Amino acid sequence: MSFDQNPWGGFDDPFTDPDWDYLDQVPAEPEVRLNPQQQRAVDHDEGPALVVAGAGSGKTKTLVARVVELLRHRALPTEILCVTFTRKAAKEMSHRISEQAPGSSKHLTISTFHSLCLSMARDTPHLVGREEGFTVWDDKTSSRELRRIVRESGSKKKEVTVGQLVSILSDSKQKFFREGCEQGWGSVEAVRDCLAEYEALKKAANALDFDDLLYLVSRGLDRFPDTARAYQEKWVWVMVDEYQDTNPVQEHILSVVTAHHRNLMVVGDEDQAIYGFRGAEVDHILTFTERYPDAVVIELGQNYRSSDSVVGAAARLISHNELRRPKRIWTESEKGWDVEYPCFRDSFHEADYIARTIKASIEAGYAPEEHAVLVRMRRQLHCLQLALSQQEVAYDTVGSVDFWQRSDVKLILSWLKVTLNVFDLASASEVFSRWPRIGAATVARWRKSAGNNDKGALASMTFLHGHPGCGIETMRGKSITKFREVHAELQDRVRQAHPVRDLVTWLYASTGIDAEIATAKDSNVRKEAEEAQARIELRHSFIAMCPDDEPHNGHDGISSFLDSAINDRGVDEKGNAVVLSTIHGSKGLEWDHVWVVGMVEGIIPSCVFREDPSRKEIEEERRLAYVAVTRSRKRLVLSRYPVMAKNGENLFVKPSRYLVETAEKMPEPDPPLHPAPSQKVITIAKGQSRDRNLPKWRSRLCRARDLPKIGVITIE
Ligand SMILES: Nc1ncnc2c1ncn2[C@@H]1O[C@H](COP(=O)(O)OP(=O)(O)O)[C@@H](O)[C@H]1O
Ligand SMILES: [Mg+2]
Known part of the structure; x- marks a missing residue:
């Protein structure tokens, strides 16, 4: 290539800058042959494009191929922006791209909407109406502050x-109907006052909450056209995966960012829109061509992921939805294993059976990580976790415990936050209220003055020394003095540019967490000792993930570390283990063996217990079932049970309508995997037991007939 052909214009010279070395390594041919439609999307020139496709038709693969193609022929990595829906998907995408274009991914922007907005807000804080170095409050901190505001608002408490408040705030910000909602709040004065106070508090604390990140960036882009223009010129090529799940705020950000070049390629499948509850609107994908009349539309139909049996089941299921473009989903794969429809006595038997089957499957040589069990609701996970543990099968729960929300970790993050941003009242309250001898009353007293202190929240602490019980000679007074010393020393250490890992280790020791753990470890109470052990393990993994070298030291190190914690809201997975996930968390992923459990009315669809669920809700739940079914490559098991515990009652439940819809003909479980429930169940009318002690009466009845307790069911 000569310089005449150099597409890099005034940018870094790729021939002398070692950072661009990988360009020679971008292969001329992608490793798998794409089909003609996929190739069309890859070769798409400039202007908007919509790629619509069924599950497993290679949407993500096509996006990756397109990025590689752009890198080969016409784009600098810095000009490319890819937006995905989950952190996992972003990681996967940058991994796949760097396999084909090694070294490129550090220059590309591949991120979720949240991390994209966070980095925009960091680069241009005026966009979000904050100063440099703002902190981001997680959901727990926000709720805590809102709770305090409601509590202190006294008479308004009941209203x-x-x-x-949380749902009004989140709804209005995600759906972008802020003005509308503000007017709505007007009718409930208490709501309006509390929210106004919360917004003012965040502003004074130079802080944002999660919803603000997206909402304020999108507002800021309108308010500051020059800044918007800079982003428009920066990202020449914008691609979005899982477009069907964008909400109005996200949609607005995309439309502004791409307003100049208009090179927006969105990829999605309206049949997989499952985030309606977070304000996503399936309309965005359905009306894309109305908003971009010149958009090229490319449809991908062939499924490469799954066996013919699985694809058939998925196609039958989704054909029952009305709010969709009819499309053909087909595959050239072999028929493969039939879909299985086992029925169990209850969820415990189901879990037990699945754990044993997976164990056998692993022993037969299938890799553990090729098995996934998907649930509609998080609470279904417990008995599966128990059953897998009993069978000694290792599992990862996708996004289960939020690592960063664990108490010790959260406390240390708050210390770091308040060190960077001395006005962050909420984080300051968190660290202060966890300090020995400091109770809620002391914190409340201090907060009254702290907000107005122009030297920062913790600087006002001396104020407490004049208060009864807080004199410097009292125990509490000494404790406050000690707190200030620790805070001052932390600030010194940050100034001296200690690595984040040293700071975190030091905080573990200086804030008393280490001592607390050491005491609990030797406790005679088993539960306490076990908890201490878990905290030790947590400490280990937390410290291990903290950077301990240049350029990750001091202030900047903490800042980027805190940002990475915001973007990384899941646990680190062990890998090499069975995957447990909610259906929502399984989006975009695939496994050879997939179990979808509890396929009964009341779980999926979950809304049937409410009166009159709308067609829209039933369709969204059907899309969830469709996402679940289409995760499977080879083996698909949809299991159910006839009896379910709900609010202390055992209810008869019907098989999920979705399960029935996947089947050509509803097969009977053969042979029954567990004794047929009808032989083991006694039904009683509700009134029959009303004047008795129901649990005792049930136990007696079961004992008399040699039945397990679950065998007695109350019906209307
Ligand atoms: N042209 C193709 N040839 C062979 N396999 C393909 C092709 N396109 C996609 N695949 C495979 O199909 C599976 C699903 O692809 P993916 O991009 O995840 O689909 P989607 O994003 O549409 O759900 C992946 O395992 C991928 O490697
Ligand atoms: Mg995908």
């Missing part, structure tokens, strides 16, 4: 709950 508004924290739950209401």
Whole structure:
């Protein structure tokens, strides 16, 4: 290539900058042959494009191929922006791209909407109305502050709950109907006052919450056209995966960022839109061509992921939805194993059977990580976790415990936050209220003055020394003095540019967590000792993930570390283990063996217990079932049971309508995997037991007939 053909214009010279070395290594041919439609998407020139496709038709693969193609012929990595829906998907995409274009991924922007907005806000904080070095509050911190505001608002207490506030805030920000909602709040004065106070508090604390990140960036892009223009010129090529799940705020950000070049390629499948509850609107994909009339539309139909049996089941299922473009989903794969429909006595038997089957499957030579069990609701996970542990099968639960929310970790993050941003009242309260001898009353007293202190929240602590019980000679007074010393020393260490790992280790020791763990470890109470052990393991993994070298030291190190914690909201997976996940968490992933458990009315669809669920809700739940089914490459098991515990009652439940819809003909489980439930169940009318002690009466009845307790069912 001569310089005449150099597409890099005024940018770094790729021939002398070692960073661009990988360009020679981008292969001329992608490793798998794409089909003609996929190739069309890859070769798409400039202008908007919509790639619509069924599950497993290679949407993500096509996006990756397109990025590689752009890198080969016409784009600098810095000009490319890929937006995906989950952190896992972003990681996977950058991994796949760097396999084909080694070294490129550090220059590309591949991120979720949240991490994209966070980095925009860091680069241009005026966009979000904050100063440099702002902190981001997680959901727990936000709720805690809202709870305090509601509590302190006294008489308004009964009119508004924290739950209401959180959902009003989140809904209005995600759906972008802020003005509309603000007017709505007007009718409930208490709501409006509390929210106004919360917004003012965040502003004074130079902090944002999660919803703000997206909402304020999208607002800021409108308000600051020059900044918007800079982003428009920076990202020449914008691609979005899982477009069907964008909400109005995200959609707005995309439309502004791409307004100049208009090179927006969105990839999605309206049949997999499952985030309606977070404000996503399936309409965005359905109306893309109305908003971009010149968009090229490319349809991918062939499924490469799954066997013919699985593809058939998925196609039958989704054909029952009305709110969709009819499309043909087909595959050239072999028929493969039939879909299985076992029926168990209850969820415990189901879990037990699945754990044993997976164990056998692993012993037969299938890799553990090729097995996934998917649930509709998080609470279904417990008995599966128990059953797998009993069979000694290792499992990873996708996004289960939020690592960063664990108490010790959260406390240390708050210390770091308040060191970077001395005005962050909420984080300061968190660290202060966990300090020995400091109770809620002391914190409340201190907060009254702390907000107005122009030297920062913790600087106002001396104020407490004049208060009864807080004199410097009292125990509490000494404790406050000690707190200030630790805080001052931390600030010194940050100034001296200690690595983050040293700071975290030091905080473990200086804030008393280490001592607490050491005491609990030797406790005679088993539960306490076990908890201490878990905290030790947590400490280990937390410290291990902290950077301990240049350029990750001091202030900048902490700042980027905290940002990575915001973007990484899941646990690190062990790998090499069976995967447990909610269906929502399974989006975009695939496994050879997939179990979808509890396929009964009331779990999926979950809304049937409410009166009159709307067609829209039933369709969204059907899309969830469709996502679950299409995760499987080879083996698909849809299991159910006839009896389910709900609110202390055992209910008869019907097989999920979705399960029935996947089947050509509803097969009977053959042979029954567990004794047929009808032989083991006694039904009683509700009134029959009303004047008795129901649990005792049930136990007696079961004992008399040699039945397990679950064998007695109350019906209307
Ligand atoms: N042209 C192709 N030839 C062979 N396999 C393909 C092709 N396109 C996609 N695949 C495979 O199909 C599976 C699903 O691809 P993926 O991109 O994850 O689909 P989607 O994003 O549409 O759900 C992957 O295992 C991928 O490697
Ligand atoms: Mg995909």
